Amino acid sequence: MRLIPSSLFGRLTLILVAGMLAAQFTSLWLHMEERQILLAQGYSQIAGVPTRFWMHLALTLGAVIAVALVAVRLVTRPLQRLAAAADAFGRDLESPPLEESGPTETRRAAEAFNRMQGRIKRLVAERSRALAAVSHDLRTPLTRMRLRAELVDDEDLRAQIGADIDDMQAMVESTLDYLRGLRENEAVQEIDIEALLQSLATDEQALGRPVALEAGAVAPFAGRLSALRRALANLVDNAVKYGGAARMRVEDGPDALRLAVEDSGPGIPEDALASVVEPYIRLETSRSRATGGVGLGLAIARDAARLHGGDLRLENRPEGGLRALLILPRRLASADSR
Incomplete structure (x- = not known):
C-alpha cells in the first residue's frame, strides 16, 4: 500500500x-x-x-x-x-539524458524528452552518414570530368569547362559544409581569441589580402574553435570580396564577447540586412557571381554564433561599409564548458 x-x-x-x-x-x-x-x-x-x-x-x-x-x-x-x-x-x-525520477507526471515528461533526444541524435547521425556518402559520390564524377576536360584540345573550351567544374565543386563544397552544420560534436575548450584572430589575419595576409587586426588583451573564451574560426573566415572573406579590405575588432566584456569585421564597401540596403543572412540569399546589385560564393557564408557565421548562444548582427557603418558583429555570451559558454 x-x-x-x-x-x-x-x-x-x-x-x-x-x-x-x-x-x-x-x-x-x-x-x-x-x-x-x-x-x-x-x-x-x-x-x-x-x-x-x-x-x-x-x-x-x-x-x-x-x-x-x-x-x-x-x-x-x-x-x-x-x-x-x-x-x-x-x-x-x-x-x-534527463533523470527519470519523481512523480508520475515528471517521469513521463522526462521519458518523453529522452525519447525525443534519442530520435534527434539518431537523425543527426544518419544525416552525417548520408552527407559523407553524398560528398564522396559528388566529388568522384567531378574529378572524372576534370580529367576528361584536360583531353579537350580547344584551350578556350577547356578553360570554360574547367571554370564550370570549379563553380560546381565550390557550390557542392559550400552546400555540404552548410548542411553538415556547426552542431557537430566539437568539444568546448578555452580559446585564446587574440591568438585565433592573429592567426586568421596572418593567413589572409600571406595570401596578399588586406586584413587588419585591432585587438588588445582578451580573456579566454569557452567555445568551439573550428566553428568560430569558420565563421570569422567567412566574414573576413566577405569583407575582402565586397569591401576591398577587412578590419577585425574585439570588444570584450564580462557578459559577452563581441567580434566585429568591418569593410569600406557599398554596404547592404537596410531592408535586406535581416534577409541576407538566410541560406542562398545573395544581393545581385553588389554581390555578383563573378566574386564567387553561393550565399552561405553569412548563414554559416550566424549558425556559429547561435551555436554559442549568441547571434550575428549586420549594420551599415555611418562612414560607409558594412559591420558584421558576432555576439558571443560568456555565461552560456561557461555553462557549456562545465
Missing part, C-alpha cells in the same frame, strides 16, 4: 491537508481550555479570546506560507530541470 501518492497533484494535496490539519490541532491544543475559563469568568465572546489564539493565528499563517513554499518548489523544480536539460541539449547533442 502506497502512503505517498505517485502523482504531483496527489503529493501537493497531501502536503496541504497535512499542514492544515497540523495547524488546526495546534489551535485546538493551544487555546480551547483557556477560552472556556475566560468565558466562565464572565468575559464577553470578543474579550474572551485568549492571547494564545493570536499566537495560533500567526502559527497558522506561517504554516501556510511554509507549505506554499514547499509546494511551489515541488512544482517548479522538475520544470526547471526539464528547461535546463532542453537548453543544454539545444547547445550540445551529447548532453546527458
Whole structure:
C-alpha cells in the first residue's frame, strides 16, 4: 500500500491537508481550555479570546506560507530541470539524458524528452552518414570530368569547362559544409581569441589580402574553435570580396564577447540586412557571381554564433561599409564548458 501518492497533484494535496490539519490541532491544543475559563469568568465572546489564539493565528499563517513554499518548489523544480536539460541539449547533442525520477507526471515528461533526444541524435547521425556518402559520390564524377576536360584540345573550351567544374565543386563544397552544420560534436575548450584572430589575419595576409587586426588583451573564451574560426573566415572573406579590405575588432566584456569585421564597401540596403543572412540569399546589385560564393557564408557565421548562444548582427557603418558583429555570451559558454 502506497502512503505517498505517485502523482504531483496527489503529493501537493497531501502536503496541504497535512499542514492544515497540523495547524488546526495546534489551535485546538493551544487555546480551547483557556477560552472556556475566560468565558466562565464572565468575559464577553470578543474579550474572551485568549492571547494564545493570536499566537495560533500567526502559527497558522506561517504554516501556510511554509507549505506554499514547499509546494511551489515541488512544482517548479522538475520544470526547471526539464528547461535546463532542453537548453543544454539545444547547445550540445551529447548532453546527458534527463533523470527519470519523481512523480508520475515528471517521469513521463522526462521519458518523453529522452525519447525525443534519442530520435534527434539518431537523425543527426544518419544525416552525417548520408552527407559523407553524398560528398564522396559528388566529388568522384567531378574529378572524372576534370580529367576528361584536360583531353579537350580547344584551350578556350577547356578553360570554360574547367571554370564550370570549379563553380560546381565550390557550390557542392559550400552546400555540404552548410548542411553538415556547426552542431557537430566539437568539444568546448578555452580559446585564446587574440591568438585565433592573429592567426586568421596572418593567413589572409600571406595570401596578399588586406586584413587588419585591432585587438588588445582578451580573456579566454569557452567555445568551439573550428566553428568560430569558420565563421570569422567567412566574414573576413566577405569583407575582402565586397569591401576591398577587412578590419577585425574585439570588444570584450564580462557578459559577452563581441567580434566585429568591418569593410569600406557599398554596404547592404537596410531592408535586406535581416534577409541576407538566410541560406542562398545573395544581393545581385553588389554581390555578383563573378566574386564567387553561393550565399552561405553569412548563414554559416550566424549558425556559429547561435551555436554559442549568441547571434550575428549586420549594420551599415555611418562612414560607409558594412559591420558584421558576432555576439558571443560568456555565461552560456561557461555553462557549456562545465
